[in-house]
Amino acid sequence: MPSLELILALAMLVSLTFYVLMGGADYGGGVWDLLATGPRAKAQRELIAEAIGPIWEANHVWLILVIVVLFTAFPAAFALITTVLHIPLTLMLIGIVLRGSAFTFRTYDSRQDDVQRRWGRVFSSASLVTPILLGITVGAISSGDIRSPAHDFMSVFVWPWLQPFPIAVGLLALVLFAFLAAVYLTLDTAEDAQLQDDFRRRALISWAVAAIVAVAVFFLARTEAPDLWHHLQQSWHLHVAAAVLAAAAVWTLFKRSYGIARVCAIGQVTFILWGWAAAQYPYLVRPDLTIFNAAGPHSTLTLLVMALCAGALLLFPSFWYLLTVFKTRHAASESDTK
Amino acid sequence: MDDLLIARCQMGMSLAFHIIFACAGIAMPLLMVIAEWLWLRTGQEVYLTLARRWAKGSAILFAVGAVSGTVLSFELGLLWPKFMAFAGPIIGMPFSLEGFAFFTEAIFLGIYLYGWERVRPVTHLASGILVAVSGAFSGLFVVIANGWMNTPTGFRLVNGQAVDVDPVQAMLNPAGLPETLHMLIAAYSATGFVVAGIHAWLLLRDRTNYFHRRAYALALVLGGSMALAQPLSGDLLGRMVATWQPVKLAAMESHFTTQPCAPLIIGGIPDVDSRRTSCGIEIPCGLSLLAFHDPSAVVRGLSDFPRGDWPNVMLVHFAFQIMVLSGSIMAALALWGGLIWLKRRALPDSTLYLRSIMLAAPLGIIATEAGWMVTEVGRQPWVIHGVMRRHEAVTPMPGLVVPFLTFTVLYLFLAGVVIWLLYRQIAHSPYVSGYSAADQGQVS
Ligand code: HDD
Ligand code: HEM
Ligand code: HEM
Numbered sequence: 001m002p003s004l005e006l007i008l009a010l011a012m013l014v015s016l017t018f019y020v021l022m023g024g025a026d027y028g029g030g031v032w033d034l035l036a037t038g039p040r041a042k043a044q045r046e047l048i049a050e051a052i053g054p055i056w057e058a059n060h061v062w063l064i065l066v067i068v069v070l071f072t073a074f075p076a077a078f079a080l081i082t083t084v085l086h087i088p089l090t091l092m093l094i095g096i097v098l099r100g101s102a103f104t105f106r107t108y109d110s111r112q113d114d115v116q117r118r119w120g121r122v123f124s125s126a127s128l129v130t131p132i133l134l135g136i137t138v139g140a141i142s143s144g145d146i147r148s149p150a151h152d153f154m155s156v157f158v159w160p161w162l163q164p165f166p167i168a169v170g171l172l173a174l175v176l177f178a179f180l181a182a183v184y185l186t187l188d189t190a191e192d193a194q195l196q197d198d199f200r201r202r203a204l205i206s207w208a209v210a211a212i213v214a215v216a217v218f219f220l221a222r223t224e225a226p227d228l229w230h231h232l233q234q235s236w237h238l239h240v241a242a243a244v245l246a247a248a249a250v251w252t253l254f255k256r257s258y259g260i261a262r263v264c265a266i267g268q269v270t271f272i273l274w275g276w277a278a279a280q281y282p283y284l285v286r287p288d289l290t291i292f293n294a295a296g297p298h299s300t301l302t303l304l305v306m307a308l309c310a311g312a313l314l315l316f317p318s319f320w321y322l323l324t325v326f327k328t329r330h331a332a333s334e335s336d337t338k
Numbered sequence: 339m340d341d342l343l344i345a346r347c348q349m350g351m352s353l354a355f356h357i358i359f360a361c362a363g364i365a366m367p368l369l370m371v372i373a374e375w376l377w378l379r380t381g382q383e384v385y386l387t388l389a390r391r392w393a394k395g396s397a398i399l400f401a402v403g404a405v406s407g408t409v410l411s412f413e414l415g416l417l418w419p420k421f422m423a424f425a426g427p428i429i430g431m432p433f434s435l436e437g438f439a440f441f442t443e444a445i446f447l448g449i450y451l452y453g454w455e456r457v458r459p460v461t462h463l464a465s466g467i468l469v470a471v472s473g474a475f476s477g478l479f480v481v482i483a484n485g486w487m488n489t490p491t492g493f494r495l496v497n498g499q500a501v502d503v504d505p506v507q508a509m510l511n512p513a514g515l516p517e518t519l520h521m522l523i524a525a526y527s528a529t530g531f532v533v534a535g536i537h538a539w540l541l542l543r544d545r546t547n548y549f550h551r552r553a554y555a556l557a558l559v560l561g562g563s564m565a566l567a568q569p570l571s572g573d574l575l576g577r578m579v580a581t582w583q584p585v586k587l588a589a590m591e592s593h594f595t596t597q598p599c600a601p602l603i604i605g606g607i608p609d610v611d612s613r614r615t616s617c618g619i620e621i622p623c624g625l626s627l628l629a630f631h632d633p634s635a636v637v638r639g640l641s642d643f644p645r646g647d648w649p650n651v652m653l654v655h656f657a658f659q660i661m662v663l664s665g666s667i668m669a670a671l672a673l674w675g676g677l678i679w680l681k682r683r684a685l686p687d688s689t690l691y692l693r694s695i696m697l698a699a700p701l702g703i704i705a706t707e708a709g710w711m712v713t714e715v716g717r718q719p720w721v722i723h724g725v726m727r728r729h730e731a732v733t734p735m736p737g738l739v740v741p742f743l744t745f746t747v748l749y750l751f752l753a754g755v756v757i758w759l760l761y762r763q764i765a766h767s768p769y770v771s772g773y774s775a776a777d778q779g780q781v782s
Contacts, residue, residue, distance in 0.1 A: 075425075296503070
């Protein structure tokens with residue numbers, strides 16, 4: 001029987017994984033909105049909006065769940081992270097606010113092109129910035145530079161995250177989100193071969209960029225996050241799995257087997273994330289806080305595990321239903337594009 | 339200004355912004371569901387149009403509510419890390435449950451807003467009901483957490499550490515339920531009045547538009563009935579405060595000297611130095627009667643407590659008066675409308691009444707904001723009543739004025755856009771004829 005701390009840490013990891021796979025793709029959609037080009041730019045944007053519209057709010061809640069489990073079960077870690085990473089988290093929040101509201105404003109504002117373009121630009125630039133800051137946060141808690149506030153402003157509140165390693169992780173997050181979005185969108189374009197090709201090309205390009213950034217992150221870790229680097233080597237099988245799935249993803253994209261490509265891409269990103277998590281274990285915030293010394297009292301942990309189990313029973317069927325309603329396409333429902 | 343003060347301002351500003359969208363998030367789904375149910379039952383198109391129109395407007399509010407709520411979950415730590423380090427394990431439970439309420443809310447909202455053509459009507463209505471129920475639950479859980487800050491239970495304090503933590507006991511804190519009840523009623527009545535006010539304004543321009551008549555009627559019934567219930571739940575809450583937070587009660591009532599048969603002071607300007615309230619109307623024994631339902635009960639005054647434990651008496655007293663005044667006006671309007679209906683069996687649509695409802699539209703929101711000022715400022719200097727003071731909770735991060743100003747500007751901008759977009763939608767509202775036929779109950 002794994003300890004309660006481990007169960008709750010895994011629950012956070014699962015929730016983060018869903019956030020990356022679902023919410024991440026919504027950000028990635030925003031990136032492709034920003035980069036929409038060519039004769040079909042407008043069609044691309046409409047497709048992205050239609051794909052994100054019904055689900056982004058629900059996908060976003062995965063992040064809330066990570067946060068509430070973090071502060072309920074591991075309050076010391078929450079306090080330290082929000083203190084030391086005040087600046088990147090605040091910037092991330094601004095990105096979250098602008099992304100969500102600009103997207104909605106665009107949907108409900110006037111159909112005029114210039115109005116649409118203005119909101120579109122806010123929405124898509126916020127979609128670009130937010131994942132980087134999310135990645136920076138993850139990079140900063142892994143790199144072993146965070147200690148409780150002690151010295152001067154810069155070394156407490158800035159240098160722990162304004163470093164090559166966290167920034168590289170931020171870029172990796174961005175590129176992976178864009179990759180996921182492009183792969184998913186190839187499936188949403190089954191009726192339009194040209195549009196599908198647009199996203200196939202984008203998936204392949206972002207795959208290549210992701211591969212380069214991933215390797216860069218890996219080697220940066222060696223000097224910048226030595227302890228993490230050390231543990232990364234112990235979880236090698238997860239990285240191998242990620243690499244194999246990445247190869248399969250690119251192969252199936254070449255072959256235009258989009259359904260399989262999606263499964264491979266999901267697997268690839270999941271194993272990258274889990275590879276990081278395995279190397280980070282048992283730390284929440286390096287070098288001082290682990291899931292054991294940051295945990296709250298037993299009574300809370302027990303109750304929280306029970307609540308999460310009950311909640312999961314409610315949650316997964318509901319999510320499944322949401323996805324079947326919107327992700328199974330029927331021609332009749334090509335709803336009015338106003 | 340020092341960073342502590344700015345942190346307080348930022349917290350208050352963010353919450354004051356969020357609560358407006360939260361109220362809409364709780365009450366609008368209920369209105370939409372009622373309209374849609376009436377459509378399914380009567381087959382009248384006007385109700386379907388109404389549900390879809392309301393859904394369109396609410397979609398904007400939901401999105402802003404979701405993002406501003408996300409800001410809050412982080413701000414709890416960004417501004418008050420030591421509070422969260424202490425309180426997280428004790429009171430994190432309702433927040434976690436709230437997380438699941440958000441999930442069901444957001445999931446079924448997606449189906450409700452985007453699924454009109456994709457699911458069967460009954461399924462669609464059921465999704466709406468789930469949204470309405472989850473909205474109420476998310477309000478319930480978060481206010482229970484706030485209740486714990488006012489009346490902390492479920493742990494023992496030993497050398498500044500919480501031991502014997504019992505999250506269930508913490509959720510059952512004495513303030514939680516009365517606060518939740520009051521807050522949910524506030525959300526329904528405030529939203530009901532805003533919606534009724536908007537449609538009253540449009541009816542003043544054209545009394546025959548059946549669309550606005552039905553919208554106005556539904557919103558008025560919801561807002562009005564809740565406005566009648568609100569003073570009752572306020573009384574329940576007030577008595578809870580009198581028992582558990584006597585300093586807050588004394589500040590609310592600007593009551594300085596401990597005495598039996600304490601007078602109720604209406605209006606008035608408290609002077610904390612001379613410990614007197616000037617220019618108020620005094621109702622003899624009124625406070626004892628209200629707070630303990632006993633005219634001879636002793637009500638403790640501020641002088642009984644160390645000066646360092648007083649909140650800002652002026653602000654708390656003033657905010658309390660505003661809330662009660664707004665609530666009384668709303669209840670009076672509801673009574674008046676009810677009497678008209680009883681007498682004439684018809685929608686109260688005289689110009690005078692419509693104008694009053696239009697002017698009363700913001701009262702519920704004003705009362706909600708004022709009520710939260712009472713609760714939150716009245717708890718000061720404590721973050722957790724009797725356990726942790728605000729300066730023990732605040733982040734060591736300097737320069738908080740930067741995020742404070744950034745979020746203020748951002749929220750002002752969002753508020754402006756939301757108002758503009760809603761105005762656009764309202765200005766384009768449909769005309770539906772056939773009101774006279776419907777008034778006689780022979781609807782096609
Ligand atoms: C539509 C909104 C509205 C209206 C009409 C009223 N209130 Fe209220 N009141 C609130 C909205 C509100 C609120 C914003 O929802 C608060 C803040 C915290 C809470 O739980 O409810 C609140 C707080 C609050 C508190 C403080 C609770 C605490 O500090 O823990 C008291 C004693 C009352 N109310 C009493 C009343 C009375 C006697 C009213 C009689 C008319 C009244 N309220 C009308
Ligand atoms: C949405 C309606 C609410 C409004 C308008 C509101 C308003 C405020 C205000 C004005 C302050 C600053 C008080 C001061 O320092 O003088 C404050 C503080 C605070 N509120 Fe609320 N509040 C609301 C609901 C809640 C809820 C539901 C919670 C938590 C469960 C909460 C948690 C806090 C915390 C942690 C602080 C900071 C600590 C403190 O200053 O006491 N608030 N709020
Ligand atoms: C009295 C105070 C509050 C009430 C009644 C309330 C209620 C609500 C409701 C009904 C929603 C959904 C609204 C919508 O989508 O339009 C919402 C959203 C949200 N609230 Fe609040 N809230 C309050 C205060 C807070 C506080 C203090 C926090 C922070 C801990 C918070 C966190 C959130 C979050 C994270 C969301 C977004 C959920 C999503 O992504 O859909 N709320 N709140």
